Amino acid sequence: MEVKSERTEYLFPKLIDEACKLKEKFGAGGRFLAGGTDLLLLLDQLNEKPKALIDINRIPELKTFTISDSLVTIGAAVTYNEILENNELCQQLPFLEKAIRSIGGVQVRNMATLVGNIANASPAGDSLPALYVLKAKVCTTDGTNQREIAIEDFILGVRKINLKPNELISHIKFKLPKPAFHGEFEKIGLRKAMAISLVSLALLISLDELKIDEIYIALGSVAPTVVNVGGLDAIIGKPLNQKTIAEIVAIAANNAKPIDDVRGSAEYRRMAITGMVKRSLNKFIDKN
Numbered sequence: 001m002e003v004k005s006e007r008t009e010y011l012f013p014k015l016i017d018e019a020c021k022l023k024e025k026f027g028a029g030g031r032f033l034a035g036g037t038d039l040l041l042l043l044d045q046l047n048e049k050p051k052a053l054i055d056i057n058r059i060p061e062l063k064t065f066t067i068s069d070s071l072v073t074i075g076a077a078v079t080y081n082e083i084l085e086n087n088e089l090c091q092q093l094p095f096l097e098k099a100i101r102s103i104g105g106v107q108v109r110n111m112a113t114l115v116g117n118i119a120n121a122s123p124a125g126d127s128l129p130a131l132y133v134l135k136a137k138v139c140t141t142d143g144t145n146q147r148e149i150a151i152e153d154f155i156l157g158v159r160k161i162n163l164k165p166n167e168l169i170s171h172i173k174f175k176l177p178k179p180a181f182h183g184e185f186e187k188i189g190l191r192k193a194m195a196i197s198l199v200s201l202a203l204l205i206s207l208d209e210l211k212i213d214e215i216y217i218a219l220g221s222v223a224p225t226v227v228n229v230g231g232l233d234a235i236i237g238k239p240l241n242q243k244t245i246a247e248i249v250a251i252a253a254n255n256a257k258p259i260d261d262v263r264g265s266a267e268y269r270r271m272a273i274t275g276m277v278k279r280s281l282n283k284f285i286d287k288n
């Protein structure tokens with residue numbers, strides 16, 4: 001008896017509209033491919049082979065990367081290393097640079113994209129906490145209509161995103177924070193490099209006359225999606241000292257409600273959050 005093997009088509013549209021039409025045509029059987037550093041590993045775990053891989057790298061608009069009037073726009077086919085080559089971005093946002101440099105090795109960063117990290121919607125996506133505190137918007141298109149969605153409303157759960165069947169993510173955008181802001185990024189894993197994060201943290205803070213003016217903290221790898229720490233309004237207007245740091249640490253640890261999994265217990269994660277928040281805020285005090 002002849003066994004028919006299902007082939008996966010490899011397609012490379014040159015227009016956004018064409019890519020969206022292909023996605024609509026293949027439905028759940030069609031997968032966009034950017035760097036492929038998540039997708040190609042995932043293929044082995046899928047019950048069914050995809051009918052089509054739709055490579056988006058030949059669509060010129062998706063390679064757009066601009067900083068204009070403090071607005072940063074990063075296209076879906078822009079790789080991590082292309083972002084790291086931008087001195088302005090790295091100077092203005094060293095904490096985002098640190099987050100990106102922590103992802104994989106040089107070879108992975110040569111292929112992989114920031115948008116792929118978002119679309120993959122893993123709780124351990126290391127760029128995500130930084131994008132949450134920057135209040136990044138995810139911009140989608142079906143070739144005709146565009147949507148702009150706050151990142152926390154776009155990532156709905158583990159590998160669940162707010163994307164329609166005929167849409168792709170075209171780019172992300174966010175405003176550069178004012179110079180008064182200081183950002184930090186930290187992550188810990190079971191080893192120092194090439195490891196899935198156990199906890200990651202991004203923090204943005206600004207002071208006004210030595211009092212806390214604004215503060216945002218996001219935690220990764222502690223829940224199905226990144227946790228935007230709420231309740232920090234309570235410390236606005238207070239001086240940044242060891243007493244307020246203890247208050248912030250308690251708010252972050254209570255907010256996170258960390259998970260137990262194979263990489264670490266909830267208790268370990270809670271202790272890690274405590275240490276990471278404390279260390280990040282003390283670094284800021286040392287700089288002032």
Ligand SMILES: Cc1cc2nc3c(=O)[nH]c(=O)nc-3n(C[C@H](O)[C@H](O)[C@H](O)COP(=O)(O)OP(=O)(O)OC[C@H]3O[C@@H](n4cnc5c(N)ncnc54)[C@H](O)[C@@H]3O)c2cc1C
Nearest residue numbers: 034035036037038039076103104113116117119125126169
């Ligand atoms: C050795 C190794 C080390 C790694 N280390 C880390 C690490 O330290 N931290 C970390 O966070 N990640 C890590 N990763 C995972 C991966 O590199 C990142 O998540 C990366 O950002 C994915 O980007 P990509 O362009 O390769 O995405 P792809 O693999 O091309 O795509 C990922 C998913 O997003 C979808 N997609 C891609 N682009 C779009 C679009 N424009 N619109 C809609 N859907 C889209 C794809 O269909 C797929 O489902 C590692 C991977 C490897 C292989």
